[in-house]
Amino acid sequence: xxxxxxxxxxxxxxxxxxxxxxxxxxxxxxxxxxxxxxxxxxxxxxxxxxxxxxxxxxxxxxxxxxxxxxxxxxxxxxxxxxxxxxxxxxxxxxxxxxxxxxxxxxxxxxxxxxxxxxxxxxxxxxxxxxxxxxxxxxxxxxxxxxxxxxxxxxxxxxxxxxxxxxxxxxxxxxxxxxxxxxxxxxxxxxxxxxxxxxxxxxxxxxxxxxxxxxxxxxxxxxxxxxxxxxxxxxxxxxxxxxxxxxxxxxxxxxxxxxxxxxxxxxxxxxxxxxxxxxxxxxxxxxxxxxxxxxxxxxxxxxxxxxxxxxxxxxxxxxxxxxxxxxxxxxxxxxxxxxxxxxxxxxxxxxxxxxxxxxxxxxxxxxxxxxxxxxxxxxxxxxxxxxxxxxxxxxxxxxxxxxxxxxxxxxxxxxxxxxxxxxxxxxxxxxxxxxxxxxxxxxxxxxxxxxxxxxxxxxxxxxxxxxxxxxxxxxxxxxxxxxxxxxxxxxxxxxxxxxxxxxxxxxxxxxxxxxxxxxxxxxxxxxxxxxxxxxxxxxxxxxxxxxxxxxxxxxxxxxxxxxxxxxxxxxxxxxxxxxxxxxxxxxxxxxxxxxxxxxxxxxxxxxxxxxxxxxxxxxxxxxxxxxxxxxxxxxxxxxxxxxxxxxxxxxxxx
Numbered sequence: 001x002x003x004x005x006x007x008x009x010x011x012x013x014x015x016x017x018x019x020x021x022x023x024x025x026x027x028x029x030x031x032x033x034x035x036x037x038x039x040x041x042x043x044x045x046x047x048x049x050x051x052x053x054x055x056x057x058x059x060x061x062x063x064x065x066x067x068x069x070x071x072x073x074x075x076x077x078x079x080x081x082x083x084x085x086x087x088x089x090x091x092x093x094x095x096x097x098x099x100x101x102x103x104x105x106x107x108x109x110x111x112x113x114x115x116x117x118x119x120x121x122x123x124x125x126x127x128x129x130x131x132x133x134x135x136x137x138x139x140x141x142x143x144x145x146x147x148x149x150x151x152x153x154x155x156x157x158x159x160x161x162x163x164x165x166x167x168x169x170x171x172x173x174x175x176x177x178x179x180x181x182x183x184x185x186x187x188x189x190x191x192x193x194x195x196x197x198x199x200x201x202x203x204x205x206x207x208x209x210x211x212x213x214x215x216x217x218x219x220x221x222x223x224x225x226x227x228x229x230x231x232x233x234x235x236x237x238x239x240x241x242x243x244x245x246x247x248x249x250x251x252x253x254x255x256x257x258x259x260x261x262x263x264x265x266x267x268x269x270x271x272x273x274x275x276x277x278x279x280x281x282x283x284x285x286x287x288x289x290x291x292x293x294x295x296x297x298x299x300x301x302x303x304x305x306x307x308x309x310x311x312x313x314x315x316x317x318x319x320x321x322x323x324x325x326x327x328x329x330x331x332x333x334x335x336x337x338x339x340x341x342x343x344x345x346x347x348x349x350x351x352x353x354x355x356x357x358x359x360x361x362x363x364x365x366x367x368x369x370x371x372x373x374x375x376x377x378x379x380x381x382x383x384x385x386x387x388x389x390x391x392x393x394x395x396x397x398x399x400x401x402x403x404x405x406x407x408x409x410x411x412x413x414x415x416x417x418x419x420x421x422x423x424x425x426x427x428x429x430x431x432x433x434x435x436x437x438x439x440x441x442x443x444x445x446x447x448x449x450x451x452x453x454x455x456x457x458x459x460x461x462x463x464x465x466x467x468x469x470x471x472x473x474x475x476x477x478x479x480x481x482x483x484x485x486x487x488x489x490x491x492x493x494x495x496x497x498x499x500x501x502x503x504x505x506x507x508x509x510x511x512x513x514x515x516x517x518x519x520x521x522x523x524x525x526x527x528x529x530x531x532x533x534x535x536x537x538x539x540x541x542x543x544x545x546x547x548x549x550x551x552x553x554x555x556x557x558x559x560x561x562x563x564x565x566x567x568x569x570x571x572x573x574x575x576x577x578x579x580x581x582x583x584x585x586x587x588x589x590x591x592x593x594x595x596x597x598x599x600x601x602x603x604x605x606x607x608x609x610x611x612x613x614x615x616x617x618x619x620x621x622x623x624x625x626x627x628x629x630x631x632x633x634x635x636x637x638x639x640x641x642x643x644x645x646x647x648x649x650x651x652x653x
Contacts, residue, residue: 013029023053023054030047044070048063064084068081078101082110102114108144114127115127147162147179156183174204174207177197178200178210185220190217197213208234208237211234212234224254227251231244241271242268242271242272245271246264246278249261249262256444258289261285262282265278265285279298280298296316299313313328313332314351314538324355332351332352332355342378346538349371350536352372353366353369354536369535377548382544384545384550384555387545390506391506394507397466397468398465398569403512407512414598417440417597418500418511418520419523420500420502420520421522422559423534425579426523427502427523432609433582436604436610437594442498450501452479452483452510465509479514480515505522509566520570521575521596522563522575522576526580528642549642557652577592
């Protein structure tokens with residue numbers, strides 16, 4: 001390799017090898033080039049990329065330094081130097097390099113990076129001082145800095161004024177556009193946030209922080225395909241970004257792409273192996289996929305790694321089949337004596353409740369469940385009276401007259417089968433049984449009906465459900481068609497699918513208005529078993545009524561009131577299935593269920609526990625087992641503690 005021509009050939013060969021992902025052979029060829037031509041920059045760039053792909057950050061960093069000797073102020077190389085040092089956990093070196101980089105290039109993105117590193121090292125004051133100095137010394141960014149300070153202090157009006165003034169001076173100020181987007185996002189104005197981030201990316205398609213912001217908007221607004229693409233764009237630019245791999249994994253799991261989500265989390269751990277949050281998320285994915293041993297392993301790594309022990313212990317407890325050792329119980333109780341966030345403390349009490357329940361120490365079990373519920377309730381806002389009034393208002397609207405007037409919608413879709421009722425009432429079991437049928441796709445608890453109701457609740461003058469009267473047949477039909485369209489991401493190819501959001505029971509009137517041909521299955525279980533099972537459960541989101549025995553009793557009362565009304569106005573359009581019947585008269589009940597759904601009997605529905613489909617509910621393990629009776633009247637083990645609940649339930653009966 002003695003001349004430029006041979007170098008070009010070797011370089012092209014190395015490039016071809018990289019495209020074939022043969023990074024080892026490519027790196028060897030590039031190293032040979034650099035022995036003869038040590039200043040051949042293109043080869044150094046390519047070699048750095050090879051070392052990164054081979055997960056050899058030390059060699060990559062060495063090559064970066066060689067390149068910087070040739071091209072001292074190259075921004076790309078300097079950013080790589082910072083990133084590789086961070087990957088090697090050299091925070092002090094990173095801080096030094098970032099400060100130097102910021103002073104040279106006045107980069108706001110780098111400034112945020114520096115701030116995060118300093119805060120991570122408990123140097124918040126130094127971060128604040130550096131930020132202040134940066135903006136005071138950069139006239140261009142002075143006003144922007146004030147806006148950011150107002151934003152962080154939740155002074156949104158002043159922040160908006162500052163950012164608008166920056167944009168008046170420079171309509172293409174990317175950072176001002178970004179922070180306007182962040183402001184809009186924090187204020188719940190997602191459309192404006194999306195518009196601002198999109199505008200910023202047109203100016204600089206490589207601004208990864210903006211792609212991350214846009215991905216968050218898409219994720220929150222349910223535009224999960226777009227969120228996936230946003231995070232993928234960042235990974236194309238920053239393939240070693242552990243945080244984005246984790247965000248990507250979360251979006252994929254929301255899209256029910258559990259294997260891809262698992263792989264994304266594993267990729268994040270390659271670059272950040274000590275991340276407790278990623279280990280925890282990975283545990284959840286493994287549980288959903290039925291890989292319980294892997295799930296246990298991930299949760300235990302979370303406990304070892306850091307500060308999410310409450311959630312990790314509760315996640316272990318929520319596996320149902322996991323048994324805590326005496327040492328683990330002692331560790332949990334000892335952890336409770338130290339500093340914990342309120343939410344973590346609540347989760348730890350729930351985990352201890354399960355641990356003592358497994359030992360049949362029901363008094364200690366209830367004591368901890370009670371403490372867990374009390375701690376969680378102190379963190380939420382929930383009014384039982386408001387729920388009752390809202391229930392009565394909705395039921396009053398959907399009288400026979402209004403139902404007849406609203407029944408002119410031309411929506412013909414028969415796709416959805418709604419499985420609803422109280423949480424912990426056996427809805428996951430029914431879902432698993434029906435989803436085992438060849439003509440039915442199982443999905444998950446889809447939020448779309450609740451979202452439609454919320455979007456219809458536009459103003460105090462035109463609130464839901466009264467606003468339905470102002471919609472014509474076309475608009476009502478469109479709501480139904482939009483629902484079908486917006487849930488396609490969760491489906492496969494079967495002609496029917498299940499929506500098993502339990503709380504949809506309050507919206508049966510809306511469902512029957514916009515999807516008159518939809519099937520509705522009301523799942524019932526013994527009232528005390530249902531309510532106490534809810535009381536034992538720390539729900540990941542929603543179900544705010546479950547953290548008090550009295551609230552549970554009142555909510556169950558509202559549920560019964562609602563279902564009595566729906567049955568009175570819709571009659572046989574709603575099918576009620578009792579958990580006891582599924583347990584005691586399994587085949588007969590399943591045949592009746594399938595017949596209601598206009599589905600032929602298939603033996604796979606009897607063998608539902610053999611299905612390998614992912615299940616994302618607290619009952620994920622139970623539905624992978626044959627039917628068992630141990631859960632019937634289980635509440636009686638705790639009867640002496642449940643007087644407030646039983647009193648309300650007895651009044652219903």
